[in-house]
Structure formats: C-alpha cells, structure tokens
Amino acid sequence: MNHLPYIVGSYALFLAIAGGFTAAAWVRLGRARRRLAAIDPRGSR
Amino acid sequence: MDASTAFAPPAGGGRNLHRFANPGRFLRASGRVLPWLAAAGLLLTGIGLLWGLFFAPADWQQGDAVRIMYIHVPAAWLASGGYFALALASLASLVWRHPLADLAAAEIGPVGAAATALCLGTGSLWGKPMWGAWWVWDARLTSVLVLFFLYLGHIALVRAFDDPQRGARAGSILALVGVVNLPIIKFSVDWWNTLHQPATITLTGAPTMYVGMLWPLLFSALGFSFGFAALVVARMRAAVMERRIRALLSARARAEAA
C-alpha cells in the first residue's frame, strides 16, 4: 500500500474518536443507571 | 418540582411526538432500540471499512490513499446530517417546547462535532499526499470549519446558563441561524472555484465512482449513520436518567427540610 502513513493515520483517528465516544457513552449510561437504581429502585427502568 | 411533572407534556399538546415526552416511555422505547442501532452500526461500519481497506481496488491516480475516502465521506455526510438533526431538534424545542428536544439538541452537538472533526482530520490526511497541502482556505474547507465552530459554539452555549431552559433557548437560536451554512457547504464546490472536487454521487447522474468502491462506501456510510444514532440515543438515555436523579434528589431534600 502506498501513502500508508496517511491511511493508518486516518483509520487511527476514526478508531480514537469513535472508540472514545462509545466508551464515554457506555460509562455515563452505566453510572446513571446504577445511581438511579440506588435512589429509586422501582422506577429505574 | 416532581420527577414526573418535569417531563409532563404541555396542556393540550396531545400530539404524537409528545407521547415520548414521558421519560419512562422514552427510556423503555429507546432501551429496546439501542442494542439494534449499536449492533447495526458496528456491523455495517466494520464491513464497509474492512472492505474498503483490504478488498476495494486502489484508484488509478490516488493509489491506496483513496481508502481514506471510506471514512472521510461518511463523516462529512454525518457532519451536515447531524447538524440538520440538531436544527430539527432546535425547531421542536423553540416552537413546540418539546421537553426531549432540548435534550436531543444538547446530546447531538458533541457527536456532530466529533464527526466534523473526523471529516476535517481525514481530509487533511488525504490532502497532504494528493493536493500537496494539509489545508487550504477554499470555500468548501472553510465552510466545514465554520460548521465545526457552530457545533462548538452550540456545545458551549447550551451549558453556559444556570437555567438549562435559557441555555436551550439560546442554543436553539444559534443552531437555526447556522442552518444557512448547510447549503453553502453543499453547493460551495459548484458556486465558486474551489480546490475541493465537486460531488461524485448526485441525484442527476450516474455516480462517477466504480461500483467496487461505491459498495463499501455505502456500507460505511450506513454504518456511520446507525452508529451516530446509537451514540445520540445512548447519551439521551443517560441525560434523561441524570435529570430524573436530580429531580428525585431535590424533591427528597425539600421533603426532609419541610
């Protein structure tokens, strides 16, 4: 493959941004669910 | 303020959209949809990008640098499409005062900004080996940079007020004013001389792209869209729960004080 550094850079940028946002959303969702379940066990769903 | 009245639909607003104003109903519906959105996003993006990276042919002029297109183009479509969704949510917030629209706008902003950053970054990484420059101030690149700043401004504005209602109102106005930029981005390459090439896929003619490159691009674009939707829905679910936690805590504090 020619221009390899630019291609690797692009795919790495994608993985970093998409992975970062997915991990952040996952953590935030899990924390909110746990806190809500602790405060209000009935209506947490 | 009680947790349920915080989300109560406005009197007389028994419209269809307001069905989801109930937080419990939104959480149940979005909880069912989210796994499918996320799975579709992951699967289609994976197929599109692996296909583009390893199986699609190289371009006769660009060589393998054409493979950057499989990220750049879907990111660019989503940057504009996400802004359009942000504007629709802002309209629903400003005109119909839909309680979930504020949340949607606040959560679309950062995801859209990320798509725009990805578009600008990969474009730069393509521009250096192909054009010979990381960046030029032509109308297409400049208008997409303006889009990025609109997203950043919206993110800052909706979080800048103590009263979230006022933040949402100000953010909605900014988002709607910024819609002017969307046709400028789309038609910049036709209206003015730019270094950026015009559109390959148009409504009026056959795409000037070989099918073996078009298929992975379409898979990737579809996957990016599902992934974008999944991220926004997940963030909105978290925001609804966080809002409910705050309402419950303040109700409890008031009950204890009384």
Add this chain to the structure above:
Amino acid sequence: MTRKRRRLVLVLACGVGLGAAAALALSALSDSVAFFVTPSQIASKAPAPGRTFRLGGLVEAGSLQKFMDDGKPAARFRVTDGTGAVTVSFVGILPDLFREGQGMVALGTLAPDGTFRAQEVLAKHDETYMPKDIADALKKSGHWNPAAGPPPPASTWNTLVPKKLGG
C-alpha cells in the same frame, strides 16, 4: 392563531430574512470567496504585475516540460480553462496527482512577459474514482485519453468488469 403557530411563523420569517441576507452577502463577496482565478479572467482583467494570487485550470495536453534548473527539478506548462491559456513556470517538486489534463491551482505572480511564476503548485483532483485496470482498459480501447479531458460518461464504465484479455 395559537402560540405555537405564532412561534413557528416567527421562526420561519426570521429564516427567510436570514437566508436572503446570506445570499446577498455571498453574491456580493463571490469574487473573494473564489479560491483561484482562471486564465480567461486574467485575459479580460489582468492582475497587477507583482501581485500574488492563485491561478487555476487544467494542465494543457502536450505542454508539460520538466527540466533541471540549477540542480533543482523545474517545470513549464500551460494552464487552460478552454478559452484562455497562461504559461506557468515552477521550480520545485510537483504533487503526485499532477499530470496533463488534470486540474491544478498555483500560487504566484504574473511576470511582465505574461508568464505566471509559481511558488507553490497544488494538484486538483476531479470527482472520478476509477480502478487502474478500468482506466487502462478505457485508454487501450481508445475511449479515453486522460491528457485530453475528463473520462467518458460514468454509466459507460462504473460497472465495467475488467477483462484480463491477452491483447
């Protein structure tokens, strides 16, 4: 008129006003929004000698000469937009995509003899994405000479199956 309806009308009216203002501003500014000037624009209104600007157009078929200038790679070629043409001289390395029949944008000044002295040359890519064997097949069959202009209509090649024929 309900309050919702009034708000909707207000937002739409603001949108129409804003759109009209933006359209007026952009059409007034369109000269400075353009990234480059074309050879025919130079022919009708030449920029002052010594002023730095960007020239854009297609590299004319058969006009590219590459040579060495004081041990550095240099090039001379003509840039055309169909009606006018300007000769460009450049000392430096041309980008990968640079070729005859391809678009390019150069930054530089107009010399008194009418030659454009470029300090920087960028290649412009067109909107076609074509694998090498398809391009070779079109060239070999005489359907396309890349130096002479854009490829034939996309519907004639974008689903072509490249045949590995021995001749």
